[in-house]
Each structure stands twice: as structure tokens, then as C-alpha cells.
Amino acid sequence: MIRLPLLDPASPERFPDPRHALAEPNGLLAFGGDLSPRRLLAAYERGIFPWFNPGEPILWWSPDPRCVFDTATLTANRSLRRALAGKGWRVSVDEAFVRVMHACAAPRPGQQGTWIGAAIIEAYASLHTQGHAHSVEVWEGDALVGGVYGVAVGRLFCGESMFSACSGGSKLALVALAAWLREWGFPLLDAQVSNPHLLSLGAREMPREDFLAQVRRLSAQPFDPAHWRKVASRDAGDYL
The missing domain is CATH 3.40.630.70 (Leucyl/phenylalanyl-tRNA-protein transferase, C-terminal domain)
Known part of the structure; x- marks a missing residue:
């Protein structure tokens, strides 16, 4: 069973360490949060990006290799x-x-x-x-x-x-x-x-x-x- 950190809506600049992302599926790091500019910029500044299908929870990734x-x-x-x-x-x-x-x-x-x-x-x-x-x-x-x-x-x-x-x-x-x-x-x-x-x-x-x-x-x-x-x-x- 996959256990992922849930992002705190009140802390848009807080992400888990991307080095702790899953190996399978490769790079899956966390879920939840939002797509506000502040959170997106904080993600990119840490080597993290969102990738999810419409209607699904927001998923955050940092694959290895890049x-x-x-x-x-x-x-x-x-x-x-x-x-x-x-x-x-x-x-x-x-x-x-x-x-x-x-x-x-x-x-x-x-x-x-x-x-x-x-x-x-x-x-x-x-x-x-x-x-x-x-x-x-x-x-x-x-x-x-x-x-x-x-x-x-x-x-x-x-x-x-x-x-x-x-x-x-x-x-x-x-x-x-x-x-x-x-x-x-x-x-x-x-x-x-x-x-x-x-x-x-x-x-x-x-x-x-x-x-x-x-x-x-x-x-x-x-x-x-x-x-x-x-x-x-x-x-x-x-x-x-």
C-alpha cells in the first residue's frame, strides 16, 4: 500500500524532501494542496512538478533520473x-x-x-x-x-x-x-x-x-x- 504525504493547504511553500520520492511509480512524492502561483513556484524551486489527470487529486513528482x-x-x-x-x-x-x-x-x-x-x-x-x-x-x-x-x-x-x-x-x-x-x-x-x-x-x-x-x-x-x-x-x- 502506497502512503503519500498530504500537503498542508495552509503551507504552500512546504514540500517533502524530493529525495524521498517513491521509486515506483518513479518520482511520486506527495498529493493534495493547490495550484496557486506561490505553491507552484515553491515546487519548481525544489525540483518538483505537478502531474495528474483531470478529476484526480493533485500529484507532485520528482523522478530519478531527470x-x-x-x-x-x-x-x-x-x-x-x-x-x-x-x-x-x-x-x-x-x-x-x-x-x-x-x-x-x-x-x-x-x-x-x-x-x-x-x-x-x-x-x-x-x-x-x-x-x-x-x-x-x-x-x-x-x-x-x-x-x-x-x-x-x-x-x-x-x-x-x-x-x-x-x-x-x-x-x-x-x-x-x-x-x-x-x-x-x-x-x-x-x-x-x-x-x-x-x-x-x-x-x-x-x-x-x-x-x-x-x-x-x-x-x-x-x-x-x-x-x-x-x-x-x-x-x-x-x-x-
Whole structure:
């Protein structure tokens, strides 16, 4: 029988030590609490994130190992450059945050339902309004063809989800995000739980203990969120 700590609603910044998360299911740490901005930021600053299906209790996770991208090496490969050459796409930042979330929540082939329910969208939209959550969008004319969103804490970016409506859309969004993170001194892009697709894009697995040390270091480094608001829309070719 699994026994999990129940989070105290009156203590939004209190979490169990993520090193005590379960081995099976990998990383399950606690349940309950809420999705207030204060609690979400406290979670990300400790290497913890929420992940649950709509209608279920809020579940909090810190898996071992952790899936991460090194922003220094996350660049467009030859096949992506070839595939997107001449498409005329453009890339923007924080132009359509909620639209990206809804696109990420849309059903995908072979997938039943989504964990990005109304409560998650409302919570992260609040984080976005406060300057903590951000999105990168890929456009073909007025059509949104790809995107990625996540949460910035200090100089760590915690990716949440990405989508493609056209082949290459999510890859371009990820490459563009990494380009800005590199420029701003963000060495890691957290991808949470590894899967073959993320690993094929260049992600790697990091032991949780090492990841938590990086979280403590990077989340304590100040970063002005105004930088996100200053990013102008660019042609896709600028990132290829």
C-alpha cells in the first residue's frame, strides 16, 4: 500500500524532501494542496512538478533520473534545417501563451485524454500573467503550427509541454527557446521525464541528486522577466 504525504493547504511553500520520492511509480512524492502561483513556484524551486489527470487529486513528482537538455548543444540539425528551408515560418515569444497550452492539451494519435485540464491551464495562465511562465510560438501566416511552454525560476527553465500542428513545429519552438536561454545564461532546460522522443532530440538523463543541486544553484540566480517581453518576432531562419 502506497502512503503519500498530504500537503498542508495552509503551507504552500512546504514540500517533502524530493529525495524521498517513491521509486515506483518513479518520482511520486506527495498529493493534495493547490495550484496557486506561490505553491507552484515553491515546487519548481525544489525540483518538483505537478502531474495528474483531470478529476484526480493533485500529484507532485520528482523522478530519478531527470530528463534535461543542455541549452549549449540544443540547436537545429541538418534535417530540420532542410525540412524548414523556404517555409516562411516565424517565431514569437509570449504572443499566444494560452493558445499554446490549449494546443498542447489537444488529443494526439494513440493518446487517450490529456493531463492538461482546465485547472492546469488556469494555474499556468496566472503564472504567465505574473511573468513566471512563458511560451514560444511558431507561425505559418496566422496559423499556430508549433509551440512549447514552461516555467522560469531564476536561470532554470522547466519545460512543461510542446506540440506540432505541422511537422517540425515543436522542434523549431524548442530550438528557438534554447537559443534565448543560452543567450540569457540558462544552461539547462528541464524536460522532466525522459522518453525516446526527447532523447532523440538531444535530451539526456541526469541523476536526481545532481539535478537537485543544479536547481538549488540556478533558481537562486536572479533574472529579470522583462527580457521575455523584449523578444521580437523573428523569421524561423534566424534559428536554423
